[in-house]
Amino acid sequence: MRQGKWIQAAISQIKNMKLQSKFMAGYLIACAFPLLVVTSIIYSQSAAGLEDSSQEFAALYTSQVENSLNELMKEYDKVTKSVLLDNEIISRLGEEHAMSMNEYILQKLSVQRVLMRVALLKPEINNVMLISRDNSVYQYTNTSSTVNESALLAQAWYKRARSSEDTFFITGLHDRSYYEDKGKGTLVTVGRVLLSSEGAFTGVLLIDLDPFTLMELNHEFVLTRDKYGMSVIISKLTGETVYHSDAASGRVPWMQVLEAGNDFTKDMSSSDRIVISGSTQLGNLVIKTEIPREKLLHKIARIKLVTIILIVIGFVITTLISFGLSLRITKPIKALRRSMKQAETGQYLPIESIQANDEIGSLVRSYNKMIIVIRTLIEDVYIAEIKQRKAKFLALQNQINPHMLYNTLESIRMKALVKEEEEIAGMIMILARMFRLTLGKDGRQHSIKHEIDYTVNYLQLQNIRFDDSFMLDIRMPEEMQACSIIPLVFQPIVENSIIHGFKGYGGSMHILIEGMWTDEGEILIRIIDDGIGISRDKEEELRVILEDAASDKYKLEETEKSEGEGLGLKNIAERIKLHYGDSYDLTIHSGEGRGTTVEFLIPKY
Secondary structure, eight states: HHHHHHHHHHHHHHHTTTTHHHHHHHHHHHHHHHHHHHHHHHHHHHHHHHHHHHHHHHHHHHHHHHHHHHHHHHHHHHHHEEEEEEHHHHHTTTTTGGGGGGHHHHHHHHHHHOOOOOHSSSSTTTTEEEEEEOOOOOESSSOOOOOOOOHHHHHHHHHHTOOOOEEEEEOOOSSSSSSOOOOOOOOEEEEHHHHHHHSSSEEEEEEEGGGGGGGGOOOHHHHHHHHHHHHHHHHHEOOOOOHHHHHHHHHOHHHHHHHGGGGTTTTTTTTGEEEEEESSSSTEEEEEEEEEEHHHHHHHHHHHHHHHHHHHHHHHHHHHHHHHHHHHHHHHHHHHHHHHHHHHOOOOOOOOOOOSSSSHHHHHHHHHHHHHHHHIIIIIHHHHHHHHHHHHHHHHHHHHHHHHHHHHHHHHHHHHHHHHHHHHHHHHHHHHHHHHHOOOTOOOOBBHHHHHHEEEEEEHHHHHTTTOEEEEEEEEOOOHHTTOEEEHHHHHHHHHHHHHOOOOOTTEEEEEEEEEETTOOOOEEEEEOOOOOOOHHHOOOOHHHTTTHHHTTEEEEEEOOGGTHHHHHHHHHHHHHEEEEEETOHHHHHETSSEEEEEEEEEOO
C-alpha cells in the first residue's frame, strides 16, 4: 500500500515538473544508459582484440621486412656477381708475384675499374674490397678513409666469411677498427667468394654497408614502436646480430648492440614477449619482430582509464547537451509566452531572435506575422492615411486660386513685352505653363506625359539661364506616357543632375529619360545624365539614405535635412513606397567621371 502511494507521488511529481526539467531528465535517461553499455562493450572488445591486432600488425610488418630484405639480398647478389663478368681479371688474382711490373700495374688498374663499377651500382656503397688468394688487397672508396690491409685480414668475421660454404654471404655487425681512421660505428659486410671457371678459390669480394641501409623505418613502424615497444631484429643463423631497430632509431647505440651480441635480448623469455619470425632466401638471415607483453598490459590499463574518463566526460557532455536541447526547445516557448502577455497589454512586439526551422520555429514565425499584421493595421494603414490627408491638405493649399496666379504671371509677361524684354517674357510664359501643369489639373489624373511636359519646361528655363547647355532625350512608348504616376518625380531628379553633375558654363550635359516594360508588365524608368558623377563614398551615403525611406514613411514629421544630403531623392523614394508599396523603390548608380543613373519601378495602373 505504501509502495503504491510512493509510486503515485512520484508520478505526480513528474507531471508537475517544469517542461525544461522533463526534457533534460528524458535526454539523460535516453543517452546516459546506452553510453554506459556501449563504452563497457567497447572496452572489453578493445582489451580482448589488442593483442590479436598487435600480432597481426607484427606479422604483416615482418612479412614486409622479409620481402624487402629478400629484394635487397637479390640486388647485392647481382652486384657481387657482376665482377664475374671480368673472368680473365678474376682468374689472374693471386698471380701478382709472377707478373712483371707493367703487367702488375695493368692488373691493378683493371681490378680498380671493376671495383669502381661495383661501387657505382648502388648509391649506398662507399667501400669495395677485393682480396686475392695470396691476400693481396685491392680497394676502392668514395670516402677519405682507407682500409688497413693487415688489420682487415686479421678480422675474425673475415676469416669466417672466407671459409664460408656459401659463395654469397652477409656478416654480422662488426666495428671499424680495420680502417685507418679507427672511427667509431658499426658496419655489416656483404660479400662473395670468387671461384675460377674450374671452381678453384681466387679471392673474396667485400662491400662494407651501414646497418641503416638494410631497412628503412617508416612512419607507421615508428608510431607502433612508440605505442607497444615493438622491435625488429635481423640476425644470422649463428646468432650474430645484423640489424636492430632500437639502434637504427637511436634508442640504443649500435656499439651497445655489438658488444652485447647474442645476449642483447636474452633477458626476456618467450612468455614475456610476442615474437613473429621470418627468414630470407639469400644470406641465411632470420627476422624477428618482438612486442613486450608488459607494454600491451600497460596499454590495456590505459584503455581502462581512458574508458572511465570517457564515460565521465560523456556523462558531462550528455548533461550539457540535454540542458542545451531542453533550453533550446523551451526558450522560444517562454519567449512566445512573454510576448503574448505583452500583446494582452497592447504592446504588439514580435519575437526578434532567430528561430530554427522546426515546428516551434514555425509557430513563432507565424505568431510574428500575426503581430506584424496587427501592428500594420494599427500603425501602417492609420499613419499612411494621416500622411495622405496631410498631402491632400498641402495640395489644396497649393491650388488656392490658380487662376489668380495665371492672370498675375500673364500681366507681368505683357509688361515685359511692352518693354521689349522678350527673354523675360519667355521665361514667365514657361513658368506659367509649369504652374498650369501642377495646379490646373482640376482633379484629373496625373500622367507620365504631364511629368515629361513639366520637365521639358523646367529644362527650357535652365537653358535660358545656362545658354542652351542641356539636351533632353525622351525614349518612352506613347502607351506608357498615358499611364498615371504621382506628381513631381522627373523634375527633382533632373534638377539633382544639373545641381550635382553639371560641369559649368563651359560644358554641356545630355539627359536621357527612358521607359521600358518589365517581364511582369510593370514600368521601369531610368533618368541618365553624362555629368561628372559622384564619388563612391557619396554614392554609399545616398544608398543608405534611400534605404531609410522604407522606415521613414511612417513618420508624420520630416527630419530637417538640406537638399545636398539627398532629401529630394529620399522624398521621391518615400512617396513611391507610400503610394505603391514596399516592393517598389528608387535606386541610384554612379561613379566619378561616369555620370549618374537613377531608376525606379512603378506599377501599370
